[in-house]
Amino acid sequence: MNEALLRSLTPGVLGILVRRGADFAAAEDAVQDALVEAVRVWPADPPRDAKGWLVTVAWRKFLDAARADTARRRREEVVDQEPVTGPAVGVDDTLQLYFLCAHPSLTPSSAVALTLRAVGGLTTRQIAEAYLVPEATMAQRISRAKRTVSGVRFDQPGDIATVLRVLYLVFNEGYSGDVDLAAEAIRLTRQLAAVIDHPEVAGLLALMLLHHARRAGRTAVDGSLVPLAEQDRRTWDTGLIAEGVEILQAALARDRLGEFQAQAAIAALHADAPTAEETDWVQIAEWYDELVRLTGSPVVRLNRAVAVGEADGPRAGLAALAEVDEALPRRTAVAAYLHERDGDPETAARLYSEAAHRAPNLAERDYLTRQAARLNAELKARRRF
Incomplete structure (x- = not known):
């Protein structure tokens, strides 16, 4: 079968x-x-x-x-x-289905579930396992979503930006249960690209391919996170990188820049660097400037602070970070990193510990806890001498 x-x-x-x-x-x-x-x-x-x-x-x-x-x-x-x-x-109604499943009347979680079921062809059980919820809960979610969109005319124009956000949500869930959601998101985005000629669809597909190419290097054997700078680049999938870069270049040549194209350009610069030390952080910071202009997103501003810190030094990064809301998730972790690079391990250790308590998942919490422990051990060793 x-x-x-x-x-x-x-x-x-x-x-x-x-x-x-x-x-x-x-x-x-x-x-x-x-x-x-x-x-x-x-x-x-x-x-x-x-x-x-x-x-x-x-x-x-x-x-x-x-x-x-x-x-x-x-x-x-x-x-x-x-x-x-x-x-x-x-007659190909695939595009209208994407629009319908990402209808603005649906919550993001419902739009994701309906897209996976109606467009992706996954079973309710598979979707429930992927999102770690009971099958009955997911069945109710999908049933409510179907009722919500049942009265929507099928020939109404949809919002491609909403569809792309839904697909990106699927991609970021990664892997759980017996469904690889990152691979499924790539499949659905390829399918979408086949029925609509839009540079942002191509940009999202390129972004997914470039991120997915680094997947094997992202975790250690014990399941712990491996930061980008420490990843073994020999594990990256060069075929996916080449495909992603080719798709991105064709999209950028159309001169209709959008946020997914800009994100993909940043991912391509990371993928293009033979080593972490050879990363073109100046260009990356410039792309983040474009992303801030396009989105105004606080998360983009946070990532920009990291890029500025690498391109112009940690103090410049801390100055950029000062413009980011202190309540934003992961801001404390970025502050810890920049303070460590600025030669302030005491502040960095304290911030790593605070960031660990606020971490959204166990893998990040473990990583940040290890960073705090490492710096505290180094500080303790210095005090002995």
């Missing part, structure tokens, strides 16, 4: 049902039922037209459900006249 094929066909099949008149929630349920049927039937009797088979079975599942619901009997009389022989020729 080719699970990848099934998942790749899901959005197109769902789009056809919705265009034929099925409401989104009922159509999505019917497609999921058809996928289950495919898993049962295809190994012994594979169809010649996989998509046509799924459309036919999903449509019949939808009609069966409609017939069982007396409240929908009038609608059934209309939709039952539609042909069920295969997919509509020349």
Whole structure:
């Protein structure tokens, strides 16, 4: 059974049902039922037209459900006249599905779950395991999301920026359960890039590829975090880096700069450096200036302070950091790093310890705790002599 094929066909099949008149929630349920049927039937009797088979079975599942619901009997009389022989020729509703699943009326978490289910073809169980929540909880979340968007007209224009933010949220979840969400986000972004020619879609895809290329070097054998400067660059995937850079260059050549293109340019500069010491921090700081202009994001300002500290020295970095809200997550960790580079280990040790208490996850907490312990040990050793 080719699970990848099934998942790749899901959005197109769902789009056809919705265009034929099925409401989104009922159509999505019917497609999921058809996928289950495919898993049962295809190994012994594979169809010649996989998509046509799924459309036919999903449509019949939808009609069966409609017939069982007396409240929908009038609608059934209309939709039952539609042909069920295969997919509509020349119609690709994939883009509209992306827009629908990232509808502004949905919360980010609901948009992510619905995108993974309706566009990605993942099961509710897989999504629940990936987000470490009970399957019943995720089922309720997806059900609410489907009800929310069921009344939205399928041909309404959508906001590509919202779609890209949803896909980036998926990518940043990384890996959990039996689903590699980073790889899934890359697959869905590739799929999106195939149906819309937009430089920011290309920018996001390039960014994902460049980050994903460094994945093997990001953690040690014991699962602890390895900072970028200490990563073994021989573990980086040069093929993904080359692809990401090529996609980025083509996007930048269109002269319609957006935040994902700028982020990808920063990632490309990191990937291009043979060693951490050879990183072009001046260019990186300049790209962060562009990102601040584009987004005004406090997180971007925080990252810019690090880049300025590397390009112009730690005191310049601390001056840039002074403009960042003290309540921002990870600000204390950045302050600790810059103070250590400025030759103030006592302040740095104290700040690393404070940052560890505020860390959003165990891996970061362990890393920051080790940094504080390292500096405290060095300070204690100095005092002995």
